[in-house]
Amino acid sequence: MDALFLVGRFLFGLLFVVSGLAGHLAGYRQLAGYAAAKKIPFAGPAVLVSGVMIILGGIGIIAGIWADLSALAIAVFLFGTTFFIHNFWTLPKDDAMARLQDMTQFQKDLALLGASLVFFAVTAFGGDFGPSVTEPLFDL
Numbered sequence: 001m002d003a004l005f006l007v008g009r010f011l012f013g014l015l016f017v018v019s020g021l022a023g024h025l026a027g028y029r030q031l032a033g034y035a036a037a038k039k040i041p042f043a044g045p046a047v048l049v050s051g052v053m054i055i056l057g058g059i060g061i062i063a064g065i066w067a068d069l070s071a072l073a074i075a076v077f078l079f080g081t082t083f084f085i086h087n088f089w090t091l092p093k094d095d096a097m098a099r100l101q102d103m104t105q106f107q108k109d110l111a112l113l114g115a116s117l118v119f120f121a122v123t124a125f126g127g128d129f130g131p132s133v134t135e136p137l138f139d140l
Contacts, residue, residue, distance in 0.1 A: 002130045009061050009130065012115060016058030016074055024051025038085050050077050061119060064132025071119035078113040082106055 023031055024047050035043035053073050060070025086109055088102035123129050124138040 005128075005130045009064075009119075012119070013058035013060070013062035013070075015112075016054040017062075020051040020053075020055035020058065024048065024054070035085070038087075040084065050080070053077055064129060065134050066137050067129055067132060067134075068120055068123035068136040068138045071116045071123065075113055075116040075120060078109050078116060082109040082113055 028044075028047060028051075032044045032047045035047055040046050054077050057070040057074040057077070060066055061074070086102045086106040088099045088106055091099045091102060093099070119129075121127070123136040124140045126136075126139070129136075
């Protein structure tokens with residue numbers, strides 16, 4: 001069970017580490033422009049802060065470094081992207097392709113948000129998270 005859970009943690013966390021490095025930091029200009037087009041306040045700083053947040057969150061999930069806080073940070077990020085970036089319902093109805101693409105990203109982010117909340121619950125409520133560097137911060 002530990003090995004399977006560790007593989008799942010690695011795959012989940014890796015998505016956020018790569019996204020933060022390749023998308024938010026390396027692709028900063030493009031992503032900041034996209035966030036500004038979606039009317040995100042302080043789009044540039046928001047991209048940088050969220051990039052660092054998901055990189056650290058992904059590393060925390062993988063290594064078990066304050067995994068509860070890491071999962072919560074990823075959940076906060078995903079809440080924002082799900083409802084404020086991939087808000088397909090705000091796109092023109094005659095742009096079916098853009099609506100479909102945003103709806104697909106919305107559904108993906110919603111599922112990832114659910115998974116991050118499961119990771120948070122497992123760690124914060126004292127469940128077995130497998131090998132970890134630190135203990136959880138929360139004890140709920």
